[in-house]
Amino acid sequence: MGRKVDRFVIVGGGRVGTAVGYLLQQAGEEVVAIACRSEESLAKVRKYLPDAYLTTDAVKAARRGNAILITTPDDLIADVCLTLSSAGALKKDSYMVHMSGALGLDVLDAAREAGARTASIHPLQTFADVKGAVKKIPGSVFAVTVQDDRTRDWAEGLVRKLGGEPVPLAEEDKVLYHLGAVVASNLLVALEHAAELVYQEIGFLGERALKALLPLIEGTVENLRRLGTQRALTGPVARGDIGVLRRHLEVLEEEGREQLMGVYVSLSRYALDLAEEGLSRSRAEEIAELLERYCRK
Numbered sequence: 264m265g266r267k268v269d270r271f272v273i274v275g276g277g278r279v280g281t282a283v284g285y286l287l288q289q290a291g292e293e294v295v296a297i298a299c300r301s302e303e304s305l306a307k308v309r310k311y312l313p314d315a316y317l318t319t320d321a322v323k324a325a326r327r328g329n330a331i332l333i334t335t336p337d338d339l340i341a342d343v344c345l346t347l348s349s350a351g352a353l354k355k356d357s358y359m360v361h362m363s364g365a366l367g368l369d370v371l372d373a374a375r376e377a378g379a380r381t382a383s384i385h386p387l388q389t390f391a392d393v394k395g396a397v398k399k400i401p402g403s404v405f406a407v408t409v410q411d412d413r414t415r416d417w418a419e420g421l422v423r424k425l426g427g428e429p430v431p432l433a434e435e436d437k438v439l440y441h442l443g444a445v446v447a448s449n450l451l452v453a454l455e456h457a458a459e460l461v462y463q464e465i466g467f468l469g470e471r472a473l474k475a476l477l478p479l480i481e482g483t484v485e486n487l488r489r490l491g492t493q494r495a496l497t498g499p500v501a502r503g504d505i506g507v508l509r510r511h512l513e514v515l516e517e518e519g520r521e522q523l524m525g526v527y528v529s530l531s532r533y534a535l536d537l538a539e540e541g542l543s544r545s546r547a548e549e550i551a552e553l554l555e556r557y558c559r560k
């Protein structure tokens with residue numbers, strides 16, 4: 264109790280940092296300073312936060328506040344935290360937060376040793392630009408990892424100010440949490456790229472390939488939303504169409520398709536796990552054997 268009002272400082276005015284600063288300000292919070300490495304980036308931040316103190320000196324920025332959010336690229340968080348802590352820029356009882364999904368709280372150890380409370384809040388979303396982040400942060404699930412319960416209340420409150428939904432995440436589960444997010448988002452993009460290349464090979468020129476696939480991708484996401492993974496699965500594995508699977512696998516045996524073969528077989532095995540309930544036992548076994556054969560090739 265008796266805690267003073269939070270004065271937020273954002274170190275790293277990129278996509279996430281700028282959007283978070285803007286949303287906090289919209290929520291009536293004091294965003295006192297933003298730091299970037301370059302003047303160019305500061306000029307972009309100015310459009311969203313014209314009244315904040317903007318600087319390329321992170322230490323000067325940090326001295327102005329008591330709730331510091333480091334939103335630099337992940338690889339720089341520990342260094343930035345160390346710089347701010349060793350420069351004596353952190354006030355007693357201040358908060359030090361990062362927003363990486365992959366990193367634990369250890370990257371903020373220097374701040375904790377300097378008396379700050381540490382947390383990470385990670386929005387389970389992908390942001391290509393500030394505008395998109397401003398739109399998508401509210402309503403996102405945020406994984407909240409904290410050093411102690413008192414910090415939890417504050418960090419969850421911060422997430423709510425951003426319009427997010429806080430979900431507690433134990434520090435030791437962070438790697439798996441991030442791995443799940445990478446599979447759901449980044450690897451899905453890689454998979455769509457593989458489909459795009461196949462379509463380009465059969466004459467869908469340039470971006471027409473992805474354009475043709477997008478309604479299918481969106482339909483799939485919609486099915487996932489409505490039905491969940493098990494019922495959203497359609498296609499040859501779900502139907503037990505082993506003849507179609509054989510034809511796919513034969514085409515994938517052609518030279519230059521080795522990588523796609525690996526992906527196709529592995530994911531078809533996951534699909535089989537999902538589909539098994541709807542298939543006869545003998546058909547499921549037949550498909551499993553077929554995939555196993557190609558897996559070993």
Ligand SMILES: NC(=O)c1ccc[n+]([C@@H]2O[C@H](COP(=O)([O-])OP(=O)(O)OC[C@H]3O[C@@H](n4cnc5c(N)ncnc54)[C@H](OP(=O)(O)O)[C@@H]3O)[C@@H](O)[C@H]2O)c1
Pocket residue numbers: 274275276277278279280298299300301302304305321333334335336337339343361362363364385386387388389390391
């Ligand atoms: N983008 C996403 O989809 C997403 C989603 C969830 C979580 N996150 C997390 O959010 C954090 C930020 O990601 P982002 O996508 O917003 O990165 P970003 O757009 O690349 O922005 C990083 C910012 O950090 C600044 N910066 C770098 N070193 C600095 C330093 N020493 N002092 C002050 N500023 C510095 C950069 O300034 P300059 O431009 O001047 O170099 C840039 O403005 C990361 O931890 C990331 O994991 C991102």
